[in-house]
Amino acid sequence: MNTKLLTGPICLTTLLLQPVELLPDTVLIDEPELGLHPYAITVLVDLFKQVAERKQLIVSTQSVELVNELSPEDVIVVDQENDASTFRRFSNEELEGWLEEYAMGEIWKRNILGGRP
Structure with a gap:
């Protein structure tokens, strides 16, 4: 297993x-937005989308700005129910009315998606 621990932008x-062939099959990234300017988050999400076309990319975040850059199919919300983690992905159709007025991060911030403490 090819494991790397990297910190910082x-x-x-x-x-x-890196050339995508050099990346591990799965890349885990925890709160990459920390310390970044909001515009840099937009650039970072573009990089995520490029890598995710060929590799499995799992990113955890608490950043409304980062989630605002994503579409419903890019987001999996994790909640705790009965001492177990539950995972849910929303479709564009499920959030259609909300997406007319708000970006994904704003919908999450309003606790429509779950994933709240």
Whole structure:
């Protein structure tokens, strides 16, 4: 198993800009938005989308700005029910009315999606 622990925006960007063949099959990233300017989050999400076309990318976040850059099929909400984790992915159709007025992060912030403490 090819495992790497990287921290900081420079390391993260270096990882994501490698030739895709050099990346592990699954990349886990925890709260990549920490310390980033909001515009840099937009650039970072573009890198995520490029990598996710060929590799499994799992990103955990508490950032409304980061989630705002995603579509419903990009987001899996994790909740705790009866001492077990539950996972839910929403479709565009399920959120159609909300998406006319709000971005994904704003919908999440309003607790429509769940995933709240």
